[in-house]
Amino acid sequence: xxxxISVIMLTYNRESLVASAIKSIxxxxxxxxxxxxxxxxxxxxxxxxxxxxxxxDSRIKVVHIQKSNIGTGxxxxxxxxxxxxITFIDDDDIAExxxxxxxxxxxxxxxxxxxxxxxxxxxxxxxxxxYVFDDYMVMTASQAVVEMLKRKKYNVxxxxxxxxxxxxxxxxxxxxxxxxxxxxxxxxLANASKVVxxxxxxxxxxRHLGNNSSFTTNDxxxxxxQLDEYFEAFRxxxxxxxxxxxxxxxxxxxxxxxxxxxxCNKISKNNLISCQRQLxxxxxxxxxHYEEFxxxxxxEEFERxxxxxxxxxxxxx
Numbered sequence: 001x002x003x004x005i006s007v008i009m010l011t012y013n014r015e016s017l018v019a020s021a022i023k024s025i026x027x028x029x030x031x032x033x034x035x036x037x038x039x040x041x042x043x044x045x046x047x048x049x050x051x052x053x054x055x056x057d058s059r060i061k062v063v064h065i066q067k068s069n070i071g072t073g074x075x076x077x078x079x080x081x082x083x084x085x086i087t088f089i090d091d092d093d094i095a096e097x098x099x100x101x102x103x104x105x106x107x108x109x110x111x112x113x114x115x116x117x118x119x120x121x122x123x124x125x126x127x128x129x130x131y132v133f134d135d136y137m138v139m140t141a142s143q144a145v146v147e148m149l150k151r152k153k154y155n156v157x158x159x160x161x162x163x164x165x166x167x168x169x170x171x172x173x174x175x176x177x178x179x180x181x182x183x184x185x186x187x188x189l190a191n192a193s194k195v196v197x198x199x200x201x202x203x204x205x206x207r208h209l210g211n212n213s214s215f216t217t218n219d220x221x222x223x224x225x226q227l228d229e230y231f232e233a234f235r236x237x238x239x240x241x242x243x244x245x246x247x248x249x250x251x252x253x254x255x256x257x258x259x260x261x262x263x264c265n266k267i268s269k270n271n272l273i274s275c276q277r278q279l280x281x282x283x284x285x286x287x288x289h290y291e292e293f294x295x296x297x298x299x300e301e302f303e304r305x306x307x308x309x310x311x312x313x314x315x316x317x
Contacts, residue, residue, distance in 0.1 A: 005033040005100055005162070006083030010073035011091035012040040015049060017206070018091045022053050022060075025089060030100035035060045036077045041067030046091070071173030071180040074158075078168050086165050088158040092206050094122075099202035103162035106196050110138055113164045113192035116154050118199035122206045131155065133199030142248050144195035145186060145241060149255040153199055156185035160203045163188055178226070183233045190244050219266045227263060227278040234259055250296075257293040260286055261306045268310060286311045 007025050011018050025035050037054075039047035039062060047064055054060040065076055074088065085107065089095055096102075099117060106115035121130040133153045137143075147153055154160065158181055171187050173180045189195060234256045242249035260282045266272070267279045286293060286307065291314075293299065294307050 003032060003034050003083045005030070005085045005087060005104060006077075006081035006165070007033055007035045007087055007089060007100070008038070008074060008077035008081065009036070009089045009091055010038045010040050010070060010077070011042060011046045011050065012067070012073075013042050013044045013046055014091040015042075015045040018046050018049055019053075021089060021091050021093060021095075022050065024095040024097075025100075026053070026057055026059075027097050028095070028100045029098045030104060033059060033100060034081070034083060036081060037062045038073045038077045039064045040070075040073045041065060069175065069177060069180070071177065071184070072175045074173045074180065075175070078172070081165065084165060085162050086168065087162045089203075090159055090205075093159060094204040094206065096202040096204070100162075102198075102200065102202050106198055107162055107164070110194060110196040112138070112194040112196040113167055114144070114188060114195045115162045116195065116197035117160050117202040118154075119160050119203045119205060120201040122204055127204065129201070130205055131160075131199060132201050135197075135199060137195075137197045139195045139197070141190050141192050141195065142245050144189045144192065144197075145245060146248055146251055147197070148186060148189055149251060154197060156181050157205075158185055159205070161188075167191065177229055177233075179229055179233065182230060183236070186237055187240065190241060219270050220272070222263070222266060222270075222272055222275060224275055224278055227275060230259070230263075231278070231281065251298060254293070254296050254298045257286060257289060257296075258299075258303060261293075261303050261310070264310045265306050283311060287314060290314055 009021065037050040037060060039050060050062045054062050061080060063076055063080065065073065085104065087103065102117055103115045118132040119130040120127050131154050139147065148156055167188055171184065171191065173184050177183055238252045238256045241252040264279060264282045267275045290311060294304060
């Protein structure tokens with residue numbers, strides 16, 4: 001019989017954290033899974049630790065590869081995955097004991113291609129809500145993408161989501177870039193026949209300076225390379241969604257502009273000298289779409305305030 005779930009984890013130099021992540025999967029109440037750990041060229045003992053766990057539990061498969069980006073590592077895991085569903089865990093996070101069971105039941109009970117749970121976050125030793133909500137949401141692709149763009153109930157991160165393996169037949173992660181979730185994650189939602197989300201927190205993101213996305217909790221860590229990659233990814237996202245889901249193309253455009261004005265505020269407020277080129281790019285883009293964005297039905301009042309503060313309104317003759 002086919003394995004129900006393949007859990008994929010990419011690890012790189014997390015010897016002090018990876019054991020906790022592995023134990024959280026091996027402690028799952030749902031037992032019908034395989035656990036694929038891709039050692040992304042670690043120079044510490046992360047790969048060794050994974051191998052030790054594999055000796056104790058036959059459900060673990062360890063694959064060692066040369067150092068590459070996150071997308072290549074996840075694709076490596078997908079290449080050997082045999083599960084009916086796929087989920088991802090990061091090597092510095094923790095899954096609640098019933099996460100797999102919760103996500104599997106959500107997907108099966110609703111015949112959904114993707115199921116999503118809520119999440120908490122561990123910051124400085126404290127467990128805080130991250131994305132937690134009471135709604136039980138059964139959504140079309142368009143509805144699911146809009147909720148993702150709002151980032152109120154869930155975001156684009158691959159952890160917290162269970163996906164039918166067949167979705168990966170035509171969508172894979174990119175072999176370049178540092179932030180594969182933002183470049184690819186929305187495509188799965190956009191191509192799903194049905195998505196179900198229930199916001200009980202079953203996954204804990206552990207925030208620390210070594211996170212790939214640590215800049216999301218510390219504005220001073222924003223840097224030109226990260227911003228350039230995000231701007232390019234969001235432009236591509238707008239174009240992709242406008243083609244695949246034209247009914248939400250206007251919201252996708254708004255979401256791109258919303259990110260730009262947010263970054264304009266963060267760069268200006270924190271006087272991030274290294275990001276001045278990115279600031280000028282944002283100002284030029286938003287000035288060129290001033291009326292469209294300022295009068296957009298989705299815009300928040302604080303975004304209008306930022307526009308008045310940072311962006312020059314074009315003077316039409």
